Amino acid sequence: MRKTLDRLISWTGLIMAVVLAVAGALLIYASSFVANNVKEQLSQQNITMPAAAALETQDQKDALLQYAGQKMENGAQAKAFADHYILVHMNTQANNKTYSEVSAEYMLAVKDPNADPAQVTALGDLRQSLFMGNTLRGLLLxxxxxxxxxxxxxxxxxxxxxxxALLLVLSLLGLRHAKTVEDEATGLAKPTEATGDARAVPQTA
Known part of the structure; x- marks a missing residue:
C-alpha cells in the first residue's frame, strides 16, 4: 500500500512538473513578445525623454532625470513621461482643469453671442491641446x-x-523511496538460509 501511494504521488508530481515547465516556457515567451512589441511601438514614435534643463519641479526631476535624453523604449519611461511631463504641462495650461471642463466652457462660449471671439478661440485651442495630450497619455499608459x-x-x-524543478526532484525521490520499499519487501518475503536450517529435522541415531 505504501509503495503504491508513493508511486501515485510521485507520478502526479512528475506530471505537474511537466505542466509547470510548459507554463513557464509560455509565460517567458509572452513576456518577451510583450517587451519587444512595446519597444517597437514606442521606438516608432521617436520620442526623446526631456533633458534635465526642461525639468522644473523636484517631482519631475525625481521621475524623469534618470531617463534624460534617452529614446523612449519601455513602459516605465512611457509612464514617467505621461504623468510627470505631459500631464504637468496640461495642468499648467488649463489651470488644473480637465478636458471635459474646458470643453464645456468652450461649448458655452460658442453658443454665447456676446462672448469675446478671442476668448472663444483661446478656449478652442486649449480644448484641442488637452484632447491631444489626453490621447497621447492614454497611448503611453x-x-x-x-x-x-x-x-x-x-x-x-x-x-x-x-x-x-522542485517537483521533479521530489518526484524522483519519491520513486526512489518506492523502489527501496519494494526491494525491502521482496527481501523479507524470501526465506533465508538460516531459516531453512532452523526448520531442518534433527537426524536420529
Whole structure:
C-alpha cells in the first residue's frame, strides 16, 4: 500500500512538473513578445525623454532625470513621461482643469453671442491641446500597462520553472523511496538460509 501511494504521488508530481515547465516556457515567451512589441511601438514614435534643463519641479526631476535624453523604449519611461511631463504641462495650461471642463466652457462660449471671439478661440485651442495630450497619455499608459503585464509574466515564468524543478526532484525521490520499499519487501518475503536450517529435522541415531 505504501509503495503504491508513493508511486501515485510521485507520478502526479512528475506530471505537474511537466505542466509547470510548459507554463513557464509560455509565460517567458509572452513576456518577451510583450517587451519587444512595446519597444517597437514606442521606438516608432521617436520620442526623446526631456533633458534635465526642461525639468522644473523636484517631482519631475525625481521621475524623469534618470531617463534624460534617452529614446523612449519601455513602459516605465512611457509612464514617467505621461504623468510627470505631459500631464504637468496640461495642468499648467488649463489651470488644473480637465478636458471635459474646458470643453464645456468652450461649448458655452460658442453658443454665447456676446462672448469675446478671442476668448472663444483661446478656449478652442486649449480644448484641442488637452484632447491631444489626453490621447497621447492614454497611448503611453497603455504601453506601460502592457509592459507591466510582461514583467509579471516573466516572474511568473521563472516561478513556474522553479516549481517544476522542485517537483521533479521530489518526484524522483519519491520513486526512489518506492523502489527501496519494494526491494525491502521482496527481501523479507524470501526465506533465508538460516531459516531453512532452523526448520531442518534433527537426524536420529
Amino acid at each position: 497603455n504601453a506601460y500597462a502592457f509592459g507591466t503585464m510582461g514583467t509579471i509574466a516573466l516572474w511568473a515564468g521563472i516561478a513556474s520553472f522553479v516549481g517544476a
